[in-house]
Amino acid sequence: MKLYFHPMSGNSRRVLLVAAHLDVPLERVVVDLTQGEQRGAAHLARNPNGHVPVLDDDGFVLWESRAIMQYLADKTPGQTLLPTDARGRADVNRWLFWCAVHMAPANTVLVFENFVKALTGRGAPDPAEVARGTGLVAKYAPILDAHLAGKTWVAQDRVTLADYSLAASFALAGPARLPIGDYANLRAWLGRVQELDAWQRTAPPAPPAAARG
Ligand SMILES: N[C@@H](CCC(=O)N[C@@H](CS)C(=O)NCC(=O)O)C(=O)O
Secondary structure (H helix, E strand, O other): OEEEEOOOOHHHHHHHHHHHHHOOOOEEEEOOHHHOHHHOHHHHHHOOOOOOOEEEEOOEEEEOHHHHHHHHHHOOOOOOOOOOOHHHHHHHHHHHHHHHHHHHHHHHHHHHHHHHHHHOOOOOOOHHHHHHHHHHHHHHHHHHHHHOOOOOOOOOOOOOHHHHHHHHHOOOOOOOOOOOOOOHHHHHHHHHHHHOHHHHHOOOOOOOHHHOO
16 A cells, blocks of 8 residues: 655654554655645646545545545454444544544644744744634643543543544644643643654654754
């Protein structure tokens, strides 16, 4: 299986985390987002959205990171990252959708303003966008923080796709200056995910100094 990805992309990271956890070998193909390769004809043919990640499993081409996570889990006999019973699966899906619709987009505003712009030489953060992203993180991060009180993992009392999906959206918390300092449960949980073997095995290279926050 081939994964078209970029090493600094949080959306790619969540797929890499699941593949590492499940020991699914992936041939990694970098799409250079810093050079606009995602908007070239070859990549648009794989994903008309011009985004990474994209999985190619022997001609079956799949985009959307959480769909790819589920596909890898479904293909792996005996996996425990995605429950097979209706309620367990719904519980994990609840957090996957919440991540996709609320938490990750909130974090992405600040990742773009405080990290991607520096990485790609697109100028200073826009204060209005920083204020908007800060407001969105302040709206959603406390929900995750409160949910994690007294819990080790987000769903099902074990590591699931929910943890990898959400943690990947916080992967650039430092350089993106995500305002999560007040959320002790969230930070402790993120620390636990970051200690997992899959996290260590998928660490991206250090970004250039200008984008380190
Ligand atoms: N909902 C998509 C989002 C994918 C996405 O936004 N990927 C970013 C990288 S983290 C991208 O490819 N950006 C390129 C661009 O916007 O030009 C997913 O989960 O896969």
